[in-house]
Amino acid sequence: MSKLTLDRILQTQGFGTRKWCRSLIEDGEVAVGGETVTDYRASFETDGLAFAVFGEEWLYREHVYLALNKPANYECSRKPSHHPGVLTLLPEQFTWRDVQPVGRLDHDTTGLLLMSDDGAFIHAQSSPKRHVPKLYVATTDAPVTDALVEQLLAGVQLHDEPAPLAASSCRRVEQHSIEIVLEQGKYHQVKRMLAAAGNHCLALRRTAIGKLTLDMLDLDVGEWCYLDKPELELLAPE
Numbered sequence: 001m002s003k004l005t006l007d008r009i010l011q012t013q014g015f016g017t018r019k020w021c022r023s024l025i026e027d028g029e030v031a032v033g034g035e036t037v038t039d040y041r042a043s044f045e046t047d048g049l050a051f052a053v054f055g056e057e058w059l060y061r062e063h064v065y066l067a068l069n070k071p072a073n074y075e076c077s078r079k080p081s082h083h084p085g086v087l088t089l090l091p092e093q094f095t096w097r098d099v100q101p102v103g104r105l106d107h108d109t110t111g112l113l114l115m116s117d118d119g120a121f122i123h124a125q126s127s128p129k130r131h132v133p134k135l136y137v138a139t140t141d142a143p144v145t146d147a148l149v150e151q152l153l154a155g156v157q158l159h160d161e162p163a164p165l166a167a168s169s170c171r172r173v174e175q176h177s178i179e180i181v182l183e184q185g186k187y188h189q190v191k192r193m194l195a196a197a198g199n200h201c202l203a204l205r206r207t208a209i210g211k212l213t214l215d216m217l218d219l220d221v222g223e224w225c226y227l228d229k230p231e232l233e234l235l236a237p238e
Contacts, residue, residue, distance in 0.1 A: 002047075006030065007040035009060060014093030015053060029054055063118040064099060065227040066090070067212070069219035070113040076101040083107045086115070089222055102126060103185065110221070111136075111206035112214050114235075125209075125235065131183045132235065133168055135208035136190050138180060141200035144172040148197055152180060156196040161186070165193060176202075210235040 004012070010021035010030065024030055025040040031052040032044060049060040068086060070076075075083045078100065087095050094117075102114035102125045116122055124130060149172060155164030168181040180190055191201040207214050212234040217225055 003043050003045050005041050005043050006032070006037055009044065009046065009049070009051070010053070012097075013058060013060065014096035016096060024053065061226075063121070064094065064097065064116060065118065065121065065232060066094070066099065066115040066224050067217055067219065067227055067231070068113045068115060068224040069214060069217070069221050070105055070110050071221045072108050072110050075107050076104040076113065086113065090115070090224060105206060106188065106191075106204070109204045109206065112209055112212070112217075113206070114209065114227075115224075126185070128183070128185050132210050133181050133183050133208075134185070134206060135179065135181050135213075137173065137205050137207055138178050138190055138194060138201045139203040140176050140178060140194065141202055142198075143175050144178045144199075146172075148199055149178070151197040152178075152193060156193050158186070158192050158196055165189065167193070 006025055007018055007021045010016070010024065011018050015021050015024065022040040026038055028036050028038055030037055032042075033050070046060045046062070051058055051060070068089060070086060071089075073083045074086045074089065075081070076086055078085065078087065086101060087099065090099065094115075097117045099115050099117045100122060102116060102122050105111070105113055114125060125132065149170050152167045152170045155166035157164045165184060165186065168183050170178065170180050173179050178194075180193075182189055186192075190204055194201045212227075212231055216231075216234075219225060
């Protein structure tokens with residue numbers, strides 16, 4: 001447990017500079033336990049601390065772990081170039097907290113995206129050494145055949161890879177839909193593997209990371225939620 005002054009608490013939670021947070025408090029815009037606090041030097045235990053800013057309730061979190069149901073045409077970058085960034089879908093406080101996407105989804109790829117301000121978590125989740133399975137559903141141009149599934153399971157050679165890459169599992173969902181599980185996390189991997197196997201990816205959606213699925217989170221497209229210990233445990237490799 002730690003004890004911090006109220007202005008420092010607001011700063012760590014992404015409400016702006018220390019000076020700005022002090023002015024919010026002095027202007028009566030901050031409440032703790034339902035009581036307005038105007039002394040920015042007042043200190044509080046941060047563990048489980050609930051507070052309100054402009055009447056909106058927040059819970060103190062040393063780090064934030066988020067899941068987003070990413071829409072199409074959003075870039076997983078803090079400095080997007082051609083489309084809006086995924087951070088625009090989150091409250092502004094998360095930008096101040098330096099929340100970043102965990103890995104990347106292409107601008108036209110949709111589905112489950114993790115985000116956090118915990119550098120160690122981001123590094124661990126992004127590392128290919130952890131072999132965390134990620135499940136994708138791809139819409140294909142040509143019909144999905146048994147031969148295509150067999151190719152992807154056996155491994156296909158990509159131009160810039162020293163050895164063939166194989167899906168951990170793969171199955172036909174519908175005539176033009178295929179479910180692929182990957183552990184490597186290479187650049188544009190699903191699209192490139194389908195192309196190498198003689199098909200073309202028209203649309204791609206990530207539906208699970210580890211044992212955490214979008215269905216569990218019940219997020220509409222563009223919605224986000226916090227991930228707490230039960231959800232984070234589902235991200236660990238077996």
